[in-house]
Amino acid sequence: MQRxxxxxxxxxxxxxxxAACTGxxxxxxxxxxxxxxxxxxxxxxxxxxxxxxxDACTAPDQDQLEALLPxxxxxxxxxxxxxxxxxxxxxxxxNDRRSGCRWxxxxxxxxxQLYIDFERVVSYDSSVSDDDSAARVFGEKxxxxxxxxxxxxxxxxxxxxxxxxHSKDAKDAKETKGAKGSEGSDASASAGPSSDASASAxxxxxxxxxxGDEAFLDDEMSPTQQRTVTVVxxxxxxxxxxxxxxxxxxxxxxxxxxxxxxxxxxxARQLADSFEG
Numbered sequence: 240m241q242r243x244x245x246x247x248x249x250x251x252x253x254x255x256x257x258a259a260c261t262g263x264x265x266x267x268x269x270x271x272x273x274x275x276x277x278x279x280x281x282x283x284x285x286x287x288x289x290x291x292x293x294d295a296c297t298a299p300d301q302d303q304l305e306a307l308l309p310x311x312x313x314x315x316x317x318x319x320x321x322x323x324x325x326x327x328x329x330x331x332x333x334n335d336r337r338s339g340c341r342w343x344x345x346x347x348x349x350x351x352q353l354y355i356d357f358e359r360v361v362s363y364d365s366s367v368s369d370d371d372s373a374a375r376v377f378g379e380k381x382x383x384x385x386x387x388x389x390x391x392x393x394x395x396x397x398x399x400x401x402x403x404x405h406s407k408d409a410k411d412a413k414e415t416k417g418a419k420g421s422e423g424s425d426a427s428a429s430a431g432p433s434s435d436a437s438a439s440a441x442x443x444x445x446x447x448x449x450x451g452d453e454a455f456l457d458d459e460m461s462p463t464q465q466r467t468v469t470v471v472x473x474x475x476x477x478x479x480x481x482x483x484x485x486x487x488x489x490x491x492x493x494x495x496x497x498x499x500x501x502x503x504x505x506x507a508r509q510l511a512d513s514f515e516g
Contacts, residue, residue, distance in 0.1 A: 284362065287369030287476025289514070295355045296326045296340035298510055307483060307502050308351045310344030335359065348489060354482040355510070361476070369476035377453060377473045384457040384469070386444055442496040447472070447504070451479070451511050456504065458496055466494040470507040474514050481507045 304324060305311050314320040329339030339356040360373035447454040447470070454472035461467070465486040472479050483503040485494040 283365050284368035284371070287360070287373065289359055289475055289477050291335045292338045292357045292359050292477070293513070294328075294334070294340075295338040295357050296328050298340070298355055298357075298513065299353075299506060303506055303509065304342060304353070307353050307506065308342055308344040310346035310349075310351060311342075313346055314344070329356070336361070345488075348487065348492070349494065350486045350488065352482075352484040354480070354484075356478075356480040356482075358478040358480075359476060360478065373473055373476040373478060374453070377471070377478055380471055380478070381446075381455050384444060384455065384471075386446060386455045386457065442500055450504075450507060451514075454507070456500060458500060460493075464493055466496065466499060468496075468499045468503045470503045472507060472511060474511060477514065479507065479510055479514075481510070 301324065311320070311323055314323055323342065323344055326340040326342040329337075329341065331337045331339065337356070337358050339354065341355075342353045344351055358376075360369055360376055362369050362372040364372075442458060444457045445455065447456055450470075451472035451474040454470065457467075457469040457471075459467050459469075463486065465484060468483045470481045481503050483499055483506075485499060487494055
């Protein structure tokens with residue numbers, strides 16, 4: 240009789256232990272699922288399209304350089320000529336994050352300089368994409384250039400080879416009135432007839448359509464009559480800057496705004512195509 244009473248008690252104790260173990264395991268699984276759900280609730284931003292950069296010094300070809308820097312073709316010394324076409328690379332510590340190059344050439348009528356800069360933007364915030372970070376940097380550059388917000392934008396010049404001619408005709412002289420002076424002021428108020436005002440409107444600092452994801456053009460004249468045309472565009476997480484400067488050598492001569500803008504835009508379009516290709 241004592242043995243029969245002992246066996247049911249042992250079975251009951253074993254069943255209680257098994258139930259306790261099963262209940263503990265279930266609670267742990269629920270907690271793990273909850274923790275896993277919390278960990279994946281915050282989405283991670285996508286990386287930018289570009290993870291490397293090309294060498295800015297090899298970006299333009301010989302024809303493009305000669306279109307913007309006519310003085311290159313006037314160099315007779317072979318070693319000097321080769322060095323001038325190669326350009327001077329900008330010192331950077333990571334060529335996959337930034338690459339720049341500068342060229343300079345003097346002709347009979349002007350001294351010209353060209354600067355190309357590639358900047359790859361990387362976000363260090365997992366919740367902010369590289370593209371969004373690049374868009375923020377672009378916006379800062381646009382604000383610094385005083386590009387009008389919500390103003391009329393123009394389509395970028397067609398992809399073609401720019402004329403190397405540096406002739407300054409009456410039309411260019413009128414159009415330069417619309418560009419910013421040394422203080423960044425709008426000189427179009429003195430443009431005179433409505434036809435002059437209409438022409439000057441085409442060379443105002445402005446946003447550009449059809450170039451990368453977003454783009455703008457700036458045009459400034461220094462007190463020494465040096466004109467600087469800058470085109471900046473963004474393609475995904477890369478910012479590209481084309482800066483084109485011209486200083487006439489003849490007193491009283493002014494660099495043509497429309498002509499310089501056309502050349503800078505053509506080069507910018509070709510650079511944009513190289514990224515998309």
